[in-house]
Amino acid sequence: MDWAALRVSLWLGAGTIAILLPLGVWFGRLLAVREFKGKLLVEALVTVPLVLPPTVLGFYLLVTFGARSPLGQAFEALVGHSLPFSFQGLLFASAIANVPFVIQPIQRGFEAIPSDVRDAAASCGLTPWQRFARIELPLAWPGVLTGAVLTFAHTLGEFGVVLMVGGNLPGQTRTLSVAIYDRMQAFDDRSAGVMAATLLTISVVTLMTTTALSRRVNPHRA
Amino acid sequence: MRQILRDAAFTIRVRLLKCSCLALVAVWLLGLQEVSLAQRPPTIAAAANLNVALTEIAKQFERDRGMRVDVVFGSSGTLTRQIRDGAPFEMFLAADEEFPDQLTSAGLTRDAGVVYAVGRLVIFAPTGSPLMVDERLDGLSRLLRAGGVTRFAIANPDVAPYGRAAEGVLRKHGLWDAIRSRLVVGDTIAQAAQFSTTGNAVGGLIAYSLVKEPGVAERGRYALIPETDHAPLRQRMVLLKRATPIVEQFYAYMQGAAARTVLINNGYQVPQ
Secondary structure, eight states, X not given: OOHHHHHHHHHHHXXXXXXXXXXXXXXXXXXXXXXXXXXXXXXXXXXXXXXXXXXXHHHHHHHHHSTTSHHHHHHHHHHSSOSTTSHHHHHHHHHHHTHHHHHHHHHHHHHTSOHHHHHHHHHTTOOHHHIIIIIIHHHHHHHHHHHHHHHHHHHHHOOHHIIIIIXXXXXXXXXXXXXXXXXXXXXXXXXXXXXXXXXXXXXXXXHHHHHHHHHHHSGGGO | OHHHHHHXXXXXXXXXXXXXXXXXXXXXXHHHHXXXXXXXXXXXXXXXXXXXXXXXHHHHHHHHHSOOOEEEEEOHHHHHHHHHTTOOOSEEEOSSSHHHHHHHHTTOBSSSOEEEEEEOEEEEEETTOSOOOOTTOHHHHXXXXXXXXXXXXXXXXXXXXXXXXXXXXXXXXXXXXXXXXXXXXXXXXXXXXXXHHTTSSSEEEEEHXXXXXXHHHTTEEEEEOOGGGSOOEXXXXXXXXXXXHHHHHHHXXXXXXXXXXXXXXXXXXXXX
């Protein structure tokens, strides 16, 4: 069992949620309540990572931020290391790859709130922030939760981008899913088996927890 | 009463959300620090044919000198690409001379490096496979004509020098065109070995160093391919510009008696 890889995986999952959740709530709600020109295009762009092969994302990240690109050289001069092949680079890639997983459920969550409810809250004299925090967010909560869990689970399972952008560096970019591949190639089936079982367990427990939580939040749906 | 309770529940939930968001950000910042600041041993990149030998040498180095290096294995081509894209490796042990030469001409290495080993290919057939192994590939060509070759494993010739050598061998025996559609191509020679030793292919052309290990050798039969049947697998290593003293010592250690013995035991020839 590669504990460093488990740690990298969990940090990556938590970090991706930390970046995307606030963004997702803001943008998901915006997409749910506002109508604007070009919304169709924006929605398509937000969903693109869902259908895009991870290798495409990996390719663009390496070309844009690799050591041979001007942007990559600027980043390296600023931070002291390159963005690809670092944990931060992995986090960046993971955040992009997970945008649809966090935005879509949150958007659906906010869309399910009837506009009457919002109007009623406004006519009761609640400020926009109060309306958001006390009425909308609690109602959209199952969507937010689903977005967070999907992101976390998807990050744990991410493989292609991680291998391309991360490069399998122990303790930094070697996640559990890459470690399994690595151990397989080293004929170390036992370790690979232990890690595969760990990932399977984490995934099942995560999904079970969500289902249980969303039932508690929304008892009439159960 | 119910309304009040429900209100309270809403408030608590909102607070919970705020708190958990804050906690996540805090955890994340701490985590970033931990992951990036943690004292990691220096990382070196190595061709996948070294999977067994170099792991042993690194362990011995740690025992002898009390210093650790982390080794990342991959195909020479992939690793070269990663180094050019800025991967933080401090040393590169390739499976050929061409890939390290590319890095040297790109100005990424200390010097041109040294040849540390010469590798060999074997034809391997897992237990239960209909393939008869011999150094002239007669068994393979017979089985191929009989239509018995369902899948045959080699490494990707574009990125793995052992794959390129395997292609050379198959071409030399006039089997390349016939076997092409039956090939399963591993990203690295280790993956090709994985395909052929687990019985997922009737056999494969893989690195001698990977079948020397007892756990692998007992999974089937193999025959050494004559060196003259392919371009020599002269393996060069280079120190990269960012190499730290520990890795400099490892570079020297690789050329010492202890490391050479391990390489020889794993089926490599070692230059004088």
